[in-house]
Amino acid sequence: MSAVPTNVLPFDGPGAGRGADHALREVLIEGRGVSKTYRTREGEVETLKPLDFDIRAGEFVSIVGPSGCGKSTLMKMVAGLLPITGGDLRLSGHTVKGPQTDVGIVFQNALLLPWRRVIDNILLQAEIRRMPMAAARRRAEELMAMAGLQGFEHKYPWQLSGGMQQRVAILRALLHDPPVLLMDEPFGALDAMTRERMNLELQRIWMSAGKTVLLITHSIPEAVFLSDRVLVMSERPGQIAAAYDIDLPRPRPLDVMGHERFAAYTRTLRAHFFAQGNLDAH
Secondary structure, eight states: OTTOOBOOOOOOSTTOSSOTTGGGSOEEEEEEEEEEEEEETTEEEEEEEEEEEEEETTOEEEEEOOTTSSHHHHHHHHHTSSOOSEEEEEETTEEOOSOOSSEEEEOSSOOOOTTSOHHHHHHHHHHHHTOOHHHHHHHHHHHHHHTTOTTOTTOOGGGSOHHHHHHHHHHHHHTTOOSEEEEESTTTTSOHHHHHHHHHHHHHHHHHHTOEEEEEOSOHHHHHHHOSEEEEEOSSSBOEEEEEEOOOOSSOOGGGGGSHHHHHHHHHHHHHHHHHTOOOOO
16 A cells, blocks of 8 residues: 555464465555545535555455545445546456446445345345346355355345344345455444444355455444454545554454454554544444
8 A cells, every 4th residue: 555654563363464475465456546526516525635555355454434534435436336536446457437347335224125035135136237047046045054044035124133134235245246345334223232243244254255345434343353454544535544454363253352452453543533633433
């Protein structure tokens, strides 16, 4: 990452760090001077200052920052849902121009269709993309088994807990086997205990599926728990203020949150928001 300060807190336990092969992995998401400016009646409004960043294959990266700093805007630009104003943004080596077919997207709300059963909500992805339905159904069944949702295939969304609904939304995003999973505050609407369980579930799914994940979150503990790397954004107009490697062993149990190394990461990340006079993250 160009011109971004990096602070690494060492961890000497087994499985620590992103692995010696990290630098050899393919760069899947690459931004060089990526910026975003909106034109309004009052004039131009700068949302994102020029950003330089790389996200490699298999990496789990979280972005934290105060509300309105452009986190979601950046994710939508990676997905091709918003055009960039300046710079160069590439996904899998190709310039992002318009909506991308090789990403999965999960939003804060599960956005399940209430009149469709669980299996049919997952298969909605196949219908939209005109995938062969027999193969899509087999993959949906495999994903449901991986996520512990066997037996719920024919339930309706209203019969599921909030956490289970989000699990269905994640599986729908994974159905077409995209290399990149983009997640915008996927657990923000859940209660604290359910959110922790979903953090464990997302870690397990990520480790099983081998996807590259970009997570937008306001929760510093969530970012530290899940990530290989955390990017900290400044107040609007947003820019990347710092990047931190999270050297904690995987898989990470919830009790890692009680360890001093975990606390050190959260303190360091929070210091950015206190310095800005804005602590939006919890």
